[in-house]
Amino acid sequence: MEKPLRNFAVGARLIVRGFQDTLAPDLRGHLSAWGLTPGTPITLLAHHPVTRIAVEHAELALEDVIAQAVLVEELHPT
Amino acid sequence: MNDSIALVGQPNVGKSVIFHRLTGRYVNVANYPGTTIEVARGIARGLPGVEVLDTPGVLTLPARSEDEQATARILLNEKLRALVQVGDAKNLRRTVQLSLLLAEAGVPMVLALNMMDEAKARGMAFDPAKLAAELGLAVVPTVATGNEGMAALTQAMTEARIPVFRLTYADEIESAIDDLVLVLPAAHLSPRVIALLYLAGDKASEEWLAAQGIDLFALAARRERLQDEYTEPLAEILQRARMTAAEAIVHRVVKNAGSAGHGWVQRIGQWSVHRWLGWPLLALVLYGVYAFVGQFGAKYLVDLLEKQLFEGVINPWFHSLVTTWIPIVWIQDFLVGPYGLWTMGMTYALALILPIVTTFFIAFGILEDSGYFARLSVLSNRAFKVLGLNGRAVLPMVLGLGCVTMATLTTRILHTPRERLIVTFLLALAIPCSAQLGVVMGMLASYGTGAFLIWLGTVILVLFTVGWLSGKLVKGKRIPLMTELPPMRLPVAGNVAKKTWSRLKWYLEEVIPLFLIGAALMFVLDRLGFLPWLIEAGEPLVTGWLGLPKEASAALLMGFLRRDFGATGLFALGSALSPEQGLVGLVTLTIFVPCIASTLMIIKEQGLKTAAIMMALIIPLAFLIGGLLHRALLFVGFA
Numbered sequence: 006m007e008k009p010l011r012n013f014a015v016g017a018r019l020i021v022r023g024f025q026d027t028l029a030p031d032l033r034g035h036l037s038a039w040g041l042t043p044g045t046p047i048t049l050l051a052h053h054p055v056t057r058i059a060v061e062h063a064e065l066a067l068e069d070v071i072a073q074a075v076l077v078e079e080l081h082p083t
Numbered sequence: 084m085n086d087s088i089a090l091v092g093q094p095n096v097g098k099s100v101i102f103h104r105l106t107g108r109y110v111n112v113a114n115y116p117g118t119t120i121e122v123a124r125g126i127a128r129g130l131p132g133v134e135v136l137d138t139p140g141v142l143t144l145p146a147r148s149e150d151e152q153a154t155a156r157i158l159l160n161e162k163l164r165a166l167v168q169v170g171d172a173k174n175l176r177r178t179v180q181l182s183l184l185l186a187e188a189g190v191p192m193v194l195a196l197n198m199m200d201e202a203k204a205r206g207m208a209f210d211p212a213k214l215a216a217e218l219g220l221a222v223v224p225t226v227a228t229g230n231e232g233m234a235a236l237t238q239a240m241t242e243a244r245i246p247v248f249r250l251t252y253a254d255e256i257e258s259a260i261d262d263l264v265l266v267l268p269a270a271h272l273s274p275r276v277i278a279l280l281y282l283a284g285d286k287a288s289e290e291w292l293a294a295q296g297i298d299l300f301a302l303a304a305r306r307e308r309l310q311d312e313y314t315e316p317l318a319e320i321l322q323r324a325r326m327t328a329a330e331a332i333v334h335r336v337v338k339n340a341g342s343a344g345h346g347w348v349q350r351i352g353q354w355s356v357h358r359w360l361g362w363p364l365l366a367l368v369l370y371g372v373y374a375f376v377g378q379f380g381a382k383y384l385v386d387l388l389e390k391q392l393f394e395g396v397i398n399p400w401f402h403s404l405v406t407t408w409i410p411i412v413w414i415q416d417f418l419v420g421p422y423g424l425w426t427m428g429m430t431y432a433l434a435l436i437l438p439i440v441t442t443f444f445i446a447f448g449i450l451e452d453s454g455y456f457a458r459l460s461v462l463s464n465r466a467f468k469v470l471g472l473n474g475r476a477v478l479p480m481v482l483g484l485g486c487v488t489m490a491t492l493t494t495r496i497l498h499t500p501r502e503r504l505i506v507t508f509l510l511a512l513a514i515p516c517s518a519q520l521g522v523v524m525g526m527l528a529s530y531g532t533g534a535f536l537i538w539l540g541t542v543i544l545v546l547f548t549v550g551w552l553s554g555k556l557v558k559g560k561r562i563p564l565m566t567e568l569p570p571m572r573l574p575v576a577g578n579v580a581k582k583t584w585s586r587l588k589w590y591l592e593e594v595i596p597l598f599l600i601g602a603a604l605m606f607v608l609d610r611l612g613f614l615p616w617l618i619e620a621g622e623p624l625v626t627g628w629l630g631l632p633k634e635a636s637a638a639l640l641m642g643f644l645r646r647d648f649g650a651t652g653l654f655a656l657g658s659a660l661s662p663e664q665g666l667v668g669l670v671t672l673t674i675f676v677p678c679i680a681s682t683l684m685i686i687k688e689q690g691l692k693t694a695a696i697m698m699a700l701i702i703p704l705a706f707l708i709g710g711l712l713h714r715a716l717l718f719v720g721f722a
């Protein structure tokens with residue numbers, strides 16, 4: 006089940022599934038330039054003060070509105 | 084012209100360090116974390132006659148910000164002998180994604196996989212030879228900071244060939260490319276790559292095509308036709324195609340993907356953005372900076388230089404030299420009088436400003452090299468949200484505390500014209516540079532902690548009120564924070580030293596002439612009887628409204644040249660000012676127009692009209708705030 010990034014617990018291993026339509030195209034373009042495209046595995050590092058995720062060996066900080074628009078799914082559903 | 088090699092790559096992958104290794108030239112001050120703002124050129128040491136270009140980092144092409152477009156412009160306009168893509172070895176997927184575009188540019192190419200040390204430290208293992216075979220080009224692993232792989236890179240640069248590589252996009256894209264290629268002019272780059280850039284909406288390519296006299300209407304129509312086949316923007320479709328291909332290649336090449344870094348430096352990095360721990364850590368960092376810049380630089384070193392060296396030794400010696408050898412009194416005055424070139428200009432620049440600015444740049448360089456600033460943008464994001472900005476603005480704002488002019492140039496790292504405009508305005512309005520801060524602190528120290536807090540509170544209040552208003556008034560949407568946090572690293576002493584030195588050099592070249600001009604101007608105005616006149620003319624405003632002695636007009640006039648210069652003018656009035664008057668004067672001066680150099684920089688970056696509007700807002704505002712503060716202080720009976 007794909008849900009917004011903000012719905013998962015810190016430490017979760019996730020896989021990017023897509024983006025909500027609310028996300029402006031230029032912001033979305035920026036995310037994809039960082040490698041955040043559908044199919045990419047990421048790790049959720051924190052929710053506060055902003056959402057932080059690890060993609061490959063890079064760390065990204067995303068403000069809530071953006072994190073809310075990233076749709077992900079748990080990598081190893083338990 | 085035929086013999087240049089361009090270094091291209093994503094932000095913060097080590098291009099500037101490699102450039103330094105290859106050319107021996109340290110890239111100028113405009114170099115900033117995340118961004119080499121201007122293209123730097125140097126001659127390669129190992130390859131006589133070959134010019135190396137360092138370009139601004141591009142996450143992907145087409146570029147997303149103005150300075151990133153410089154990179155595409157170079158590729159389009161320079162006839163390159165070779166292209167060196169510098170990539171981050173630990174972020175291979177992202178690196179290869181860019182290679183997949185560059186490899187089709189029709190230019191001999193080498194891929195330098197930098198930061199191999201960090202990739203290894205994270206247990207990552209891959210086969211560079213296999214990657215080379217996949218991409219059809221030479222791949223050289225490097226550790227730029229450790230000087231590893233540089234000889235191999237130079238060697239590969241001389242032998243570079245045009246990559247034998249082609250990524251096949253979806254059929255409809257390929258057919259659009261084929262159509263475009265037919266009408267594109269001959270260029271240094273392959274028509275295929277120009278077509279790909281154009282389809283993705285690259286501004287630099289559009290400009291270039293227009294300059295070649297190409298009919299853009301036909302091209303645009305073809306692009307539109309392709310776009311109609313997709314719901315998502317073409318840029319993203321193309322990007323995703325490359326990302327998918329990169330993913331597959333990386334999958335074949337990597338043996339072990341490694342795990343997150345766990346060293347103690349990494350741990351500090353995590354703490355610095357922690358929702359609770361981040362704050363005490365920030366307080367600690369601020370205290371450290373204060374102790375180093377405020378105490379050691381502004382107090383100890385200034386005292387040593389100004390009192391002991393200049394006033395004690397150099398100035399008396401120079402004074403007697405001048406009075407003995409130059410019999411003409413006005414020249415004596417011009418050099419060593421109260422507004423003299425030496426007594427006012429040089430003493431001030433060298434004894435007062437230099438130590439403060441030097442310690443500031445050292446502290447800034449250490450924080451910059453460590454990766455702390457990116458983390459600060461996470462912590463400060465909420466505050467900047469009030470101003471209609473995001474945490475990325477913290478970088479130019481903090482640099483503004485060093486030098487507002489330099490910070491104004493650095494606003495280019497911000498993504499939108501709107502953010503640049505607001506930050507430039509706030510820098511001009513309410514960010515005192517270190518030179519000014521030094522003088523202000525010195526003066527406030529004698530008035531006590533209360534005065535300091537009132538000054539700080541007023542300036543912060545103005546910053547946020549005006550910032551909040553501009554956030555509302557300036558057209559355009561706020562961009563939410565979205566930034567990469569580079570790994571926390573232990574600062575390298577040599578690196579910090581080089582950075583500090585190049586910033587300092589830039590500062591001195593800019594500042595010393597202005598000091599001298601300023602001192603000379605004051606001297607001339609004084610001689611012509613303009614100062615006494617101005618002091619009379621400014622009396623209603625300065626005495627009536629601000630409640631300052633009329634002589635303070637001269638200080639405000641000097642504030643036009645440099646704000647800190649004006650503060651020194653107030654300082655010079657000394658006991659003629661009551662603490663209340665001193666405080667009002669300092670607040671007015673802090674908000675007052677920035678120095679001439681930063682005004683010129685604002686004109687250069689924002690245009691004359693915008694700069695004029697800013698000045699027209701700032702000057703009355705400074706007097707308004709000063710006058711209000713004066714009344715408020717009288718009301719509460721501040722003495």
Ligand SMILES: Nc1nc2c(ncn2[C@@H]2O[C@H](COP(=O)(O)OP(=O)(O)OP(=O)(O)O)[C@@H](O)[C@H]2O)c(=O)[nH]1
Pocket residue numbers: 092093094095096097098099100101114115116117118119138139140141197198199200201225226227228229452572575578
């Ligand atoms: N560990 C490690 N650090 C490196 C290496 N190369 C560069 N760095 C560090 O990475 C940071 C970025 O280096 P720069 O040379 O400024 O990067 P750049 O690609 O020019 O960045 P922009 O100009 O912003 O695009 C600096 O702090 C360097 O000290 C490397 O091989 N290993």
